[in-house]
Amino acid sequence: MKNHPVLTYVVKRIALYILTIWGAFTIAFFFFHSVPGDPIGAYVRSMEQRYGQRIQDSEQIIQAWRKSMGLDGPLWYQYLQYLDHVLLHFDLGPSFVNFPTPAQKYIFEAMPWTVGLLGLATVISWVLGFIFGGILGWKRDSPVASGVTGLSLVFSQVQPYFMALALLSLFAWKLALFPRRGAFDPSIPKAFTWQFILSVIQHGTLPALSLVLTTAFGWVISTRAMVVSILGEDYLIYAKAKGLKGSAILRNYVLRNAMLPQITGLAISLGFILNGAILVETIFQYPGMGFLLTNSISQLDYNTVQGIMLLSIVLVMTATLLLDLLMPLIDPRVGRQGSA
Amino acid sequence: MPRKLRRRDFLRAVAVGTGAVLAASCGSTPTPATVKETVVVPQTVEVVKQVTVEVTKEVAQTVVVTKEVPQTVIVEKLTAGLPTPRDQTMVINETTVFRIFDSANPYAPNAMLGSGATWDQLMSARLMYMNWATGESINMLATGYSYNADFTEMTITTRKEAKWNDGQPFTAKDIKFTVEMLMGQPKLSWSSTFNQWVDSVTCPDDYTVVFKLKQPNPRFHWNFKQAWSCPIVAQHEWEGKDPVTYKAFPPIGTGPYKFKMAVPEARMIVVEKVENWWGTTLGYDPAPQYAVWQTSPPPDAEIQDLADNYIDHAHSFTTDAKLLHQAQTLNKEVVLAPWRDPCPRGIWFNCAKYPLSKPEVRWAMFHCIDKQKAAEKLFPWPTVPAIYPWADWDSHKQYERPDVLKKYDLTFDPQKGAKILDDLGFKPGSDGIRVDDKGNRMEYTIIVPQVGVTGEYPIALDFADNLAKIGIKASVKWADMEVFDEQTSTGTFDITSHWWCGNWQEPPASFCDFESDKISPVGTRATGGGNSWVRLSDPDLDKVCKQIDVMSPDDPKIQDLYTQAIDLYFKLMPSVPVVQTTFVMPFNTHYWKGWPEEGNIKNVPFTWWPEFQFVVYGLKKA
Numbered sequence: 001m002k003n004h005p006v007l008t009y010v011v012k013r014i015a016l017y018i019l020t021i022w023g024a025f026t027i028a029f030f031f032f033h034s035v036p037g038d039p040i041g042a043y044v045r046s047m048e049q050r051y052g053q054r055i056q057d058s059e060q061i062i063q064a065w066r067k068s069m070g071l072d073g074p075l076w077y078q079y080l081q082y083l084d085h086v087l088l089h090f091d092l093g094p095s096f097v098n099f100p101t102p103a104q105k106y107i108f109e110a111m112p113w114t115v116g117l118l119g120l121a122t123v124i125s126w127v128l129g130f131i132f133g134g135i136l137g138w139k140r141d142s143p144v145a146s147g148v149t150g151l152s153l154v155f156s157q158v159q160p161y162f163m164a165l166a167l168l169s170l171f172a173w174k175l176a177l178f179p180r181r182g183a184f185d186p187s188i189p190k191a192f193t194w195q196f197i198l199s200v201i202q203h204g205t206l207p208a209l210s211l212v213l214t215t216a217f218g219w220v221i222s223t224r225a226m227v228v229s230i231l232g233e234d235y236l237i238y239a240k241a242k243g244l245k246g247s248a249i250l251r252n253y254v255l256r257n258a259m260l261p262q263i264t265g266l267a268i269s270l271g272f273i274l275n276g277a278i279l280v281e282t283i284f285q286y287p288g289m290g291f292l293l294t295n296s297i298s299q300l301d302y303n304t305v306q307g308i309m310l311l312s313i314v315l316v317m318t319a320t321l322l323l324d325l326l327m328p329l330i331d332p333r334v335g336r337q338g339s340a
Numbered sequence: 341m342p343r344k345l346r347r348r349d350f351l352r353a354v355a356v357g358t359g360a361v362l363a364a365s366c367g368s369t370p371t372p373a374t375v376k377e378t379v380v381v382p383q384t385v386e387v388v389k390q391v392t393v394e395v396t397k398e399v400a401q402t403v404v405v406t407k408e409v410p411q412t413v414i415v416e417k418l419t420a421g422l423p424t425p426r427d428q429t430m431v432i433n434e435t436t437v438f439r440i441f442d443s444a445n446p447y448a449p450n451a452m453l454g455s456g457a458t459w460d461q462l463m464s465a466r467l468m469y470m471n472w473a474t475g476e477s478i479n480m481l482a483t484g485y486s487y488n489a490d491f492t493e494m495t496i497t498t499r500k501e502a503k504w505n506d507g508q509p510f511t512a513k514d515i516k517f518t519v520e521m522l523m524g525q526p527k528l529s530w531s532s533t534f535n536q537w538v539d540s541v542t543c544p545d546d547y548t549v550v551f552k553l554k555q556p557n558p559r560f561h562w563n564f565k566q567a568w569s570c571p572i573v574a575q576h577e578w579e580g581k582d583p584v585t586y587k588a589f590p591p592i593g594t595g596p597y598k599f600k601m602a603v604p605e606a607r608m609i610v611v612e613k614v615e616n617w618w619g620t621t622l623g624y625d626p627a628p629q630y631a632v633w634q635t636s637p638p639p640d641a642e643i644q645d646l647a648d649n650y651i652d653h654a655h656s657f658t659t660d661a662k663l664l665h666q667a668q669t670l671n672k673e674v675v676l677a678p679w680r681d682p683c684p685r686g687i688w689f690n691c692a693k694y695p696l697s698k699p700e701v702r703w704a705m706f707h708c709i710d711k712q713k714a715a716e717k718l719f720p721w722p723t724v725p726a727i728y729p730w731a732d733w734d735s736h737k738q739y740e741r742p743d744v745l746k747k748y749d750l751t752f753d754p755q756k757g758a759k760i761l762d763d764l765g766f767k768p769g770s771d772g773i774r775v776d777d778k779g780n781r782m783e784y785t786i787i788v789p790q791v792g793v794t795g796e797y798p799i800a801l802d803f804a805d806n807l808a809k810i811g812i813k814a815s816v817k818w819a820d821m822e823v824f825d826e827q828t829s830t831g832t833f834d835i836t837s838h839w840w841c842g843n844w845q846e847p848p849a850s851f852c853d854f855e856s857d858k859i860s861p862v863g864t865r866a867t868g869g870g871n872s873w874v875r876l877s878d879p880d881l882d883k884v885c886k887q888i889d890v891m892s893p894d895d896p897k898i899q900d901l902y903t904q905a906i907d908l909y910f911k912l913m914p915s916v917p918v919v920q921t922t923f924v925m926p927f928n929t930h931y932w933k934g935w936p937e938e939g940n941i942k943n944v945p946f947t948w949w950p951e952f953q954f955v956v957y958g959l960k961k962a
Contacts, residue, residue, distance in 0.1 A: 098442075180637075182606045283638060
């Protein structure tokens with residue numbers, strides 16, 4: 001191993017990756033299970049009240065359902081049982097909200113919508129923010145750039161849900177150009193057809209715009225700041241002295257150096273998309289992970305929430321790992337430092 | 341030699357990939373013209389398909405057509421959110437977040453399609469119903485019931501023309517099968533009830549079922565007549581299945597509608613009329629060909645949907661006076677149907693915790709509850725104070741006892757409360773907080789279930805303010821429903837502010853939940869059912885309730901027992917009914933007429949109740 005520094009680096013990173021996932025998940029498991037409340041007991045009570053029943057043996061019913069849901073026994077036992085199900089059987093357990101449907105069914109139903117919507121919105125906002133942020137930094141002395149920077153600062157503080165309401169009000173309610181909610185037109189059969197795809201795009205436009213129009217300005221500000229700090233570097237003075245064109249300097253020296261931290265930020269942002277954009281999804285009734293997560297938390301649907309947490313942790317950690325492994329390809333200095 | 345991946349290659353690949361994603365997303369975004377095209381086509385699915393065939397060729401043509409279409413029509417056509425023609429569809433919103441679309445098991449927890457939406461109202465006819473608005477009994481699958489002289493046997497006769505929606509006849513054997521199936525599986529709802537009471541079930545013929553009871557019970561029929569009474573399932577479908585895990589999907593019911601489709605992504609369930617439904621012989625023939633139940637969007641969006649005739653009922657602001665009036669302003673075709681929930685909102689005391697276990701202390705606190713203010717200002721829709729712990733429906737007037745009320749001082753006056761505490765010797769300490777005779781500071785937490793959105797929290801805050809005036813420190817806390825249940829059920833709470841739900845059919849019988857033998861020790865879950873979690877114990881009430889338990893509600897002698905029970909309730913005051921709970925149901929008359937509205941409510945207008953089907957039977961095409 002001593003002779004293979006890259007291999008050592010990779011092995012160490014993967015070991016850390018696995019350890020971090022286990023640690024994060026364990027903390028999340030015990031944290032969530034320490035939340036007071038008993039979902040089964042609440043269900044039986046609501047059944048009593050709604051149906052006017054007088055359940056004399058409610059404790060017996062509660063215990064029986066706890067066992068079915070994997071909620072019986074001490075907490076450490078539940079934890080081991082859960083790890084066993086997840087690791088050895090890839091089974092997140094039944095959803096309490098729709099027994100006995102496995103929790104992963106819900107998660108995998110919601111995931112494509114969120115990944116499609118947020119993944120695309122995140123990438124688009126990053127690209128737009130990076131390009132315009134770079135230009136604003138490069139032209140930092142122009143009055144237009146100053147004005148746009150000021151506006152960007154303002155818009156970067158606008159929350160996506162506010163933008164969502166504004167877009168909804170204008171484009172869906174007033175102008176009736178876009179659908180008000182949902183992920184597609186229910187009158188169109190779900191299939192890989194142009195009709196269905198167009199409907200999905202049409203329904204996803206406003207939610208995606210509300211995310212792009214707000215998060216892109218954040219990328220603009222951070223990229224601009226990065227570029228401005230780079231502009232004082234000696235190598236740029238040297239590049240100018242060499243007589244290189246401004247566009248070449250911007251493209252090959254400024255943006256390239258500004259890109260590294262921004263790519264790290266993008267990777268982390270992509271990792272977090274699994275949590276969904278809760279408020280935007282709620283406003284547009286978009287069937288994504290954010291809506292599923294809040295709904296599952298409110299109903300103490302342990303298995304679904306734990307499944308989402310587990311996937312989210314894995315995704316964030318995997319994005320970080322991939323970034324660490326790919327960084328030497330993007331920035332040669334990283335490789336050299338690693339092997340030094 | 342394989343070519344080494346270079347940094348430049350990698351960056352190029354990333355750039356090309358990003359560009360491709362951008363191009364795909366931008367290129368495929370529909371233009372407004374495309375949307376307009378969707379607008380102008382007729383409301384049939386077939387025509388919508390034309391939109392996607394040659395979008396670019398059609399644009400110019402459709403723009404011209406769009407100019408000829410009034411704006412209001414454009415808005416309505418954009419209700420493409422529906423998979424059925426809007427003018428043939430009744431669209432009902434519901435605040436419950438629907439998550440179950442592939443199961444219709446009515447007995448396992450959380451296993452019923454849409455948490456019961458469409459099943460309870462339209463797909464499952466029950467044996468009998470009550471019209472709570474008029475007090476009228478309605479026989480549906482059953483033609484009647486009777487008891488033997490000592491109430492140990494009950495017979496139900498069923499309707500010969502009743503059928504399941506798969507064409508099979510509904511018979512008494514389905515009832516016998518359902519009850520025996522439930523008795524055999526204690527994890528299911530209704531199981532413990534039937535196991536408690538039923539000794540055996542027999543069917544002398546296809547249309548008669550006889551229940552032999554383990555002990556006299558003159559109220560056993562309510563299991564098949566109350567709101568959300570026990571649903572009967574088809575023997576030919578369920579036989580041989582594990583009733584705990586069987587999904588019974590799509591559901592086979594006896595109601596006027598059958599399952600058509602579910603759109604989980606839109607949290608929508610669609611049902612359609614059963615052709616030649618047997619119930620039409622009873623005069624029940626619903627007008628809408630389809631019914632859609634879907635999860636409500638946030639109130640701001642939902643009110644716009646109601647204004648634009650997307651929906652026939654909005655559900656997210658049924659107690660918000662401002663939004664309700666705004667809905668009528670935006671759409672003149674919206675009518676409002678206010679109706680009392682069966683559960684008034686109230687304050688409950690933990691009667692197992694000293695000194696709250698003393699009736700005098702509870703009465704002292706009673707005088708700190710400003711019911712008038714709660715009704716007029718704290719409840720989100722103006723209502724009236726609650727005197728008795730049940731809804732003030734006309735059908736409940738018979739249970740009121742003004743003579744009993746005269747015996748008690750029911751005024752709001754904190755100083756009267758202070759005097760009671762002074763008389764008990766519970767004097768204020770150095771910090772102004774009273775201390776009881778055992779040295780406990782009178783300091784309490786009032787918990788409010790977080791699902792409550794109908795004034796429970798402000799009522800609790802006002803109550804706490806008034807308690808502070810007489811030297812009792814109270815803090816108010818939200819509690820998630822699960823936490824609330826845990827604390828109340830195990831007796832580890834002080835005071836609550838929430839609903840007062842008892843026995844709707846026979847309100848004074850609600851007090852029999854307080855019988856001493858139903859009390860569980862503090863720290864263990866209350867298993868006595870109903871409101872036994874409050875842990876009140878009183879030998880006089882026990883004596884009265886034991887007589888009520890075995891006496892028919894039709895027996896004239898029970899009236900005196902009711903009076904005694906009501907008297908004891910007021911004497912003991914384990915809970916205080918504060919306000920009548922009014923929900924206001926907004927309905928849209930644009931597509932359907934005949935909705936209940938203020939001054940003309942002949943059926944309960946609550947869309948989540950099984951009895952809502954009788955509202956649907958009264959609808960006509962606008």
